[in-house]
Amino acid sequence: MKQINIIFILFVVLLTACSNINTDELVDKINSNENITNLSDQQLQNLKLTFTKIDSMPFSRTIKLTGIIDVPPQNMISVNVPMGGFLKHTKLLPGMHIKKGETLSVIEDQQYIQLQQDFLITKSKFQLAELEFLRQKELNVNKASSDKVFQTAQAEYQQLSVLLKSYSEKLKMIGINPALLSDQNISSTIKIVSPIDGYVTKVNVNIGKYILPSEIIFELVDPKDIHLNLTVFENEINNLYIGQKLKAFNNSNPDLAHLCHIILIGKDFSSQNSVSVHCHFDDYDQTLLPGMYMNAELQTKSILRTVLPSESILVFEGRNYVFCKNDTQYEFVEIEIGNTNQSFTQIINPEKLIGRTIVAKGAYDLLMSLKNTDEE
Numbered sequence: 001m002k003q004i005n006i007i008f009i010l011f012v013v014l015l016t017a018c019s020n021i022n023t024d025e026l027v028d029k030i031n032s033n034e035n036i037t038n039l040s041d042q043q044l045q046n047l048k049l050t051f052t053k054i055d056s057m058p059f060s061r062t063i064k065l066t067g068i069i070d071v072p073p074q075n076m077i078s079v080n081v082p083m084g085g086f087l088k089h090t091k092l093l094p095g096m097h098i099k100k101g102e103t104l105s106v107i108e109d110q111q112y113i114q115l116q117q118d119f120l121i122t123k124s125k126f127q128l129a130e131l132e133f134l135r136q137k138e139l140n141v142n143k144a145s146s147d148k149v150f151q152t153a154q155a156e157y158q159q160l161s162v163l164l165k166s167y168s169e170k171l172k173m174i175g176i177n178p179a180l181l182s183d184q185n186i187s188s189t190i191k192i193v194s195p196i197d198g199y200v201t202k203v204n205v206n207i208g209k210y211i212l213p214s215e216i217i218f219e220l221v222d223p224k225d226i227h228l229n230l231t232v233f234e235n236e237i238n239n240l241y242i243g244q245k246l247k248a249f250n251n252s253n254p255d256l257a258h259l260c261h262i263i264l265i266g267k268d269f270s271s272q273n274s275v276s277v278h279c280h281f282d283d284y285d286q287t288l289l290p291g292m293y294m295n296a297e298l299q300t301k302s303i304l305r306t307v308l309p310s311e312s313i314l315v316f317e318g319r320n321y322v323f324c325k326n327d328t329q330y331e332f333v334e335i336e337i338g339n340t341n342q343s344f345t346q347i348i349n350p351e352k353l354i355g356r357t358i359v360a361k362g363a364y365d366l367l368m369s370l371k372n373t374d375e376e
Contacts, residue, residue, distance in 0.1 A: 036331050037369060047369070050361040051325060052309055054353045058302035059346055061339040063239060067230035067248075069292045070278075076290075077196055077220040082173045084213045085109035088189060092203050092218060097286075098194045104218055107211065108189045112174065116186045119167035119178060126160040133157035198222040201290065221290060228260055228279040230296055237275060239300040240265055246279065246298035250288070258285060260296070306350040310343050312360045314367050323359035323366050330359065330366060 090105035098104065136153040139145035168178040174190045202219035211217055228248055232240060240262060247257040259282040266275035279296075281288070313335070314321045324331045335353070338346030347353065359366055 036329050037366075038329055043369065047362045047365050049359050049363075049366065051357050052312055052360040053356070053358060054306050054308055054347060054350050056304050057307055057344065059305035059307060059339070059341050059344070060299045060302045061341065063236055063298050063300060065230045065232060065236075065246075065277075065296045065298070067228050067277075067279075067294055067296060069226060069288055069290050069294060070229040071221050071223075071226050071290050075196075075198075075222040075225045077198070077222070078216045079104060079192060079218040079220065080213065080216055081107050081190075081192065081211045082213055083109070083111060083115075083170075084211055084215075085112070085190070087205050087207055087209050087211055087217070089207070090203075090205070092200050094200055094203055096200045098196075098198060098200060098220065100194055100197045102194045103191045104194055105192045105205075106189050107192060110188060112176075112190055113186060113188050115167065115170055115174075116176070116181060119164070119171060119181065120183055120186075122160060122164045122167055126157075126164045129153070129157045129160045192217075194220065196220060196222045197224075199286070223284050223286065226281065226284060226288065226290070227263070228281065228294060228296065230277040230279060231274050232265075232277045234269060234273040234275075237265070240277060240298070241301070244298060246296050248279070248281075248294045248296045250292055250294050252287075254295075258288070258294075259283070305338070305346045307341075307344040307346055308353075308358065309360050310340055310345045312358055312363050313337060313345055314363055316367065321367075322353070323363055324353070325357040325359060332367070 085107035086109060088106045088108040092098075092104060133153045133156070136145055136150040140147065140150040171178045171181065175193065176190065198220050200218060201221050203217075204215070204219075205211060205217045242262055242265065244262045246260050246262070248260050249255075249257060260279040261282065262277055263280050264278040266277065269275055308322065312322055314323075320335050320337050321332050322335055324333050333352060336348035338348050340346075
C-alpha cells in the first residue's frame, strides 16, 4: 500500500512539471472558457447587436453640496429710533416689499418738540450774534471799540455756531431737515423711512410701545446681493473655480433649479476641514429668503477620460462586465468603472479593452444567452 501511494505522488509531480501550468492559471483558464459563448447566425439575427470601441472624451462629474442663503452685512439693515419714542403707526409685516424712502413707521415724543424749539431759538440768537460779531469786528479794525468787546462778541458767535450745528445734526438723525424747519411746522412726530429697496424680515414692535434708542424695531434685507453660502470639504475644493456655474434647489420646490455662479472661495478651513464658497444667483427669486437651506449640484472641469457607452456595461453579481467580440465568439470581460456622465461611463482599467470590439446595444440579451447556455 505504501508503495502505491509513493507511485501516485510521483505521477502527480511529473504531470505538473510537464504541463508547466500552476493552479491559479488553470482556474483562470477554466473561468475564461465559461465566459465565452458562440452564437449561431439565427441567434445573431434575433439579438440585433450593435458594436462599439473604447473612446476618449472630455469627462466631468457632478458634485453635490449643501448650503444656506446668506446676505452680506452691508445688505442687512437694522432700523432703530436714535432718540427713542412711542410707536404711533406702522403697517409693516415680515415679507413685505418696501421702497427706498418709504415710511416704515411714525414715532411720537415730546422731546422732538423740545429739540425743534431749541434749534429755532438758537438759530435766532445765532443770527443776532453773527450781526453783532461783524459789527464789532469792523469797529475794532477802526479802533472804535476795545479788543475785549470784540472778543466777547466773537466768543458768543462761535458758541452759538457750535450749538446750532449740534441741534442741526440731531434733527437730521431723526429725519427732520433743519433748512425747512420753522415755527410753523414744529411737530411732535417723526417718520422712520426705509434706506433701501428690499424686504422686511422682522418686526419687533407694536403700536403704543415705547422704543429705546438701542432697540431694533425692524430688520430689512436688500436682495440685490443675496447669495448662497455652500460648505465644501477639502477633497473637493480643487474642483471649484471663480465663475463656475451650478444649480441650487430648495426643499419647498425641489424641481425648480436656481442658476448660480461662484464669486468667492474661502481660504480658511474649519474644524470639519471645510470652507465656505459664496455664489451669486443669476436671477433673484423673492421666495428665497436668508437662512433658507439649499442643495446644489455642479459639474467639475472636463478631463479627457476613457469611456464606453453606458448601455454596453452590465452589472452581474455585483460586478461590472462587457462583452468583447472575437470572430463568432463573445467573451464576458470584467471591468472597473468610474463616474457616469450622461450616456457614457468612465472605464478605470481600459488596457484590457484596447483594440477590441465591444457589444453596445443587445448586451443584456447576450448575457441571458450566455447564462442560459451555462445552466444547460
